[in-house]
Amino acid sequence: MSTLQTLDRGLEAIDIVSRRTGGISPAALADELGVHRAGAYRILATLEQRHLVAKGHDGLYRLGSGALVVAGRFMSQYRTAAQPVVQELADATGCTAFVSIADRDESVAIAVAEPAARGDIGVRYTMGARHPLEHGADGLAILAQRPERDSDIAAVTRARTLGYALTEGEIQSGTVGLAVATGGAFTSDAEASIGIIRLGRPGDLDVDALLPLVQAARDSLTRQY
Structure with missing residues (x-):
């Protein structure tokens, strides 16, 4: 499929600016985009007009308020799409199901569902719950899809090898x-994971039976996002 080069460069510029937390100069942006400085200035001026970037007092450009507005709308749409998928997964597995996304060095639950046939004792896992990425199956699954690094902990390496993350008692005592x-395979993707949590020990989770259900839910969600 053919693309619009000017639009593609504008989107690439937003991605570059977003990754430069300290800001970026027009000259540096021009070098990264492979365009003349005049072209970089035009791109930045267009994005600034839409409030997608903002020029600081130091002359460097950073993400603008418009990016936050778009991000908020994305999260609302993503959560709306994820919720029925998560509910179906919870009902199919009899476990609490969730979708989490990466927020810097933390994992944040953005959609959570309990099975319709919930027992008297369940797992308390609420939307908005957050914890370090290196703790919990959701965060480990997110880390495992990133390029391999020497600093990766063993749990990340294991999850990358298996294609899934399995944890015990890392978020709540007595849970798996x-x-x-x-x-997250592409720079523009949201880094996310989908999974289940329940009371018990690793042996209490029938991975062979449950993993295909989790993968099917993942496929259903990724067809939409």
């Missing part, structure tokens, strides 16, 4: 979690 990554 299973998760797979849903996105």
Whole structure:
């Protein structure tokens, strides 16, 4: 499929600016885009007019308020799409199901569902719950989809090898979690994972039976995002 080069460069510029937390100069942006400085200035001026970037007092450009507005709308749409998928997964597995996304060095639950046939004792896992990425199946699944690094902990390496993350008692004592990554293969993707959590020990989770259900839920969600 053919693309619009000017639009593609504008989107690439937003991605570059977003990754430069300290800001970026027009000259540096021109070098990264492979365009003349005049072209970089025009791109930045267009993005600034839409409030997608903002020029600081130091002359460097950073993401603008418009990017936050778009991000908020994306999260609302993503959560709306994820919720029925998560509910179906919870009902199919009899476990609490969730979708989590990466927020810097933390994993944040953006959609959570309990099975319709919930017992008297369950797992308390609420939307908005957050924890370090290196703790919990959801965060490990997200880390496992990133390029391999020497600093990776053993649990990340294991999840990358298996294609899923399995943890015990890392978020709540007496619980086990299973998760797979849903996105992040490309720089523009949201880094996310989908999975289940329940009371018990790793042996209490029938991975052979539950993993295909989690993977099917992942596929259903990624067809939409």
